[in-house]
């Protein structure tokens with residue numbers, strides 16, 4: 001497997017009137033070519049801030065990358081110039097968001113905004129950009145693309161708008177596509193269609209996808225690997241199979257029990273009791289200790305370290321760590 005992106009010990013903070021929020025607190029992960037990596041966790045755990053850091057879209061001020069490196073193409077994205085970053089955004093790394101309307105200009109036709117988007121990044125003729133746009137709209141399953149290109153965003157349904165946004169994100173053939181809650185605003189049937197679309201696009205283009213979601217149910221059908229975030233940190237990382245069938249972290253187990261599963265129809269869902277940690281003054285020890293049914297004295301005093309379960313499966317929990325015993 002070829003590594004395409006490496007996030008190393010990323011820390012992101014925001015200055016607010018109430019103090020400094022430690023939104024991301026030492027996140028490390030790799031992304032490989034052609035894979036779908038899901039980042040999951042409850043709202044506020046730092047998923048969006050992590051992805052905005054990769055795109056260098058953290059609003060500064062109030063935010064800043066306090067520490068860490070993000071390697072792409074042998075460059076540390078936390079250090080490249082804004083000009084270089086502009087050349088990377090949308091071309092090498094593209095991003096799509098939950099609400100497709102935020103990415104679309106309501107006053108322009110789909111065709112003109114797609115063509116404009118391509119010509120902005122690539123030195124090609126309008127005709128070539130038009131051809132490329134048509135090709136992409138076909139790829140994402142927009143029927144009658146020649147006619148649809150002349151229409152405005154409001155003339156499309158929510159699901160179709162998200163397909164258009166995906167087409168726009170892919171039009172420059174990026175190596176990485178970051179999708180931040182891309183299906184959260186859509187109803188369940190459309191959600192499934194969009195997730196299928198990601199898989200199909202990936203099999204055709206070999207793009208690497210970072211799929212961000214608070215919904216573990218979304219992950220099962222599309223992700224190859226999963227990282228689970230809690231309180232600004234990664235608490236578990238593994239293949240989809242590891243996370244769904246052999247979860248090790250009490251938080252991951254809690255998340256699994258709080259989503260409906262096809263094979264457990266009729267079983268009661270149990271939400272995780274309690275609330276996430278205060279990121280203005282994060283706990284000294286394990287961030288999950290206050291909600292964890294297995295919490296030990298060591299958990300409140302010292303942060304758990306990464307323990308290897310197998311070469312792709314890691315967990316940060318004292319329960320799995322031989323160093324906590326003896």
Ligand SMILES: Nc1ncnc2c1ncn2[C@@H]1O[C@H](COP(=O)(O)OP(=O)(O)O)[C@@H](O)[C@H]1O
Nearest residue numbers: 014021023042043044045046047048049050279
């Ligand atoms: N612009 C901002 N100003 C202040 N705090 C922010 C800002 N953006 C995010 N945060 C804080 O960073 C933390 C992580 O947020 P986020 O990454 O958006 O969470 P998620 O995407 O996992 O729901 C939250 O506590 C949030 O309040």
Ligand code: SF4
Nearest residue numbers: 286289292299317318
């Ligand atoms: S380190 Fe301790 S508190 Fe944290 S998840 Fe593991 S057992 Fe629970």
Ligand SMILES: [Mg+2]
Nearest residue numbers: 047048049180
């Ligand atoms: Mg978010």
